[in-house]
Amino acid sequence: MPEPKSAFDGLYPCDFYEPAELLEPDQCYTVYEIARLLQDLDPDAGLEPETEDVLLDWAIPWIMTNAEDLVVADPRSDDEPGYYGLRRPEDLPESN
Structure with missing residues (x-):
């Protein structure tokens, strides 16, 4: 349910x-590491599963919104997530 802005102690710019x-x-970083970095945490910071779920709610749209600036790498194994990194010209094969 929507809440009036006056119900909050403060409002802040929504800068990403x-x-x-x-x-x-x-x-290259996993979505979990990106989620931590977006909150100014160390990429290896230990988090409760509930907290990590909330951070993922921010990280997944951030990745999708910034897809043009990113590259993706397949997981190295079936039990590992994929990886994302900054897109650089040298990272992508040349198109013919």
């Missing part, structure tokens, strides 16, 4: 990181 501000150009 640009991919180049968040990710190192020579690294």
